[in-house]
Amino acid sequence: MTLSDRARVLALRCEPRVNELARHMARESFEQLPGYAGLPDDVKDLEIAATVRYGVRLFLRRVTEPHPGPGGLRLFRERAAQRAEEGMPLHLLLRSHALGVYVLWQLLRETAEPGEEDALIELVDLLLRSHHSLVGAVAETYMDERSALEAEQRERRRSLVRGFLDGTLEPGRALLEQLGLDGPALVLAVALEPSADAGEASGGEASGGAGPRGPEPGGPQPGNAVTVRRRMRRVQTVLDQAFGAELLFLFDAGAGRAVVPRGGEPPGDLAERLTRACGAEVRITAVAAATPEAVPEASRTAVEILRVARTCGLPPGLHVLDDVLLEFHLSRPGPSSHRIAALLDPVAGRPELLRTLRTHLAQHQDRRLTAAQLGLHPNTVDNRLARLTELTGLDPSSPRGAALAIAALLLRDTTAGPDGASAAG
Structure with a gap:
């Protein structure tokens, strides 16, 4: 987009007021944003004001350079990633940019003289075009950073839950507080039932063993990996709804384990609800743990009950220890x-x-x-x-x-x- 000489002249008259505008935004305009007033003064006067100065000068430079080189939005991307890491909501970040565009528009309007209406329209058109690109870059970077941070948090939580259930992490006070456990708990083991032909292909009797092994967390499972992951997420959703809380859930392939804080009893129709949600037959068992320290042993028992139930030829559904008491002992x-x-x-x-x-x-x-x-x-x-x-x-x-x-x-x-x-x- 090529601007007229009158538009460039108007923009150049704004340049001496960049520092003043940056201070005005950092100290007055942004005060209307929720939570902004509580920010430290040095953050407002240094970081935010510097970002405003950079943004205004980038806009003014585009008046004379219609096709600026790459990297113009780099600082905004860095700031977006920083805000995401700090936990600022995305809507507040985007509101701050929208407010900055409005304040810059006010500066252009105040600086324009009679007869420069057409030049003002050209600059506003450029401003809105630039804002479109800026908002896209900011939102994209923010979402990417949040996704990365949430993935790290999920993986860290998975590692804690895995270590706790496997008994490799000492269930000390700090770990139990992070996991939200302070009393009795109920440990669940759940497994998707593989098809008969897939079971043989995945290491059942055809490989010389004693038939398809009971699914164990971390063990290989038949079927499309994406489908299995989707079904296990549905399992987690059903379990959360059934117990009215977000459970500590760990799944690998087609099997998973979950911890229900404060214990309780599984609904009698839980297996049927899981089967309907997954579109596949499901085995599930529940073992009570009197204390958080007893959870690892309860987890091992629950997984073993599923294995024994399958080995004994019991149909999929809800299994309890009494269903396989003799076989479990043997x-x-x-x-x-x-x-x-x-x-x-x-x-x-x-x-x-x-x-x-x-x-x-x-x-x-x-x-x-x-x-x-x-x-x-x-x-x-x-x-x-x-x-x-x-x-x-x-x-x-x-x-x-x-x-x-x-x-x-x-x-x-x-x-x-x-x-x-x-x-x-």
């Missing part, structure tokens, strides 16, 4: 754990036998229900179980054999080596 590592887990080593490479055994036990040893669940003929189920007995010596039709088979399936998740076989010596 899955505890001990001196005999490796030897029990190793009982299934002979069929580690036969996923169809392990799948049949798992389903047979989950269906209370009913061959017809097992066959229907697997889409097989009942005779095929009998043949597979007979082959498993022949290879392992376990007879799932007997009480002792069934108990050993359950314990072996549960313990293999804990004692399995990299190839899926038991680590027994």
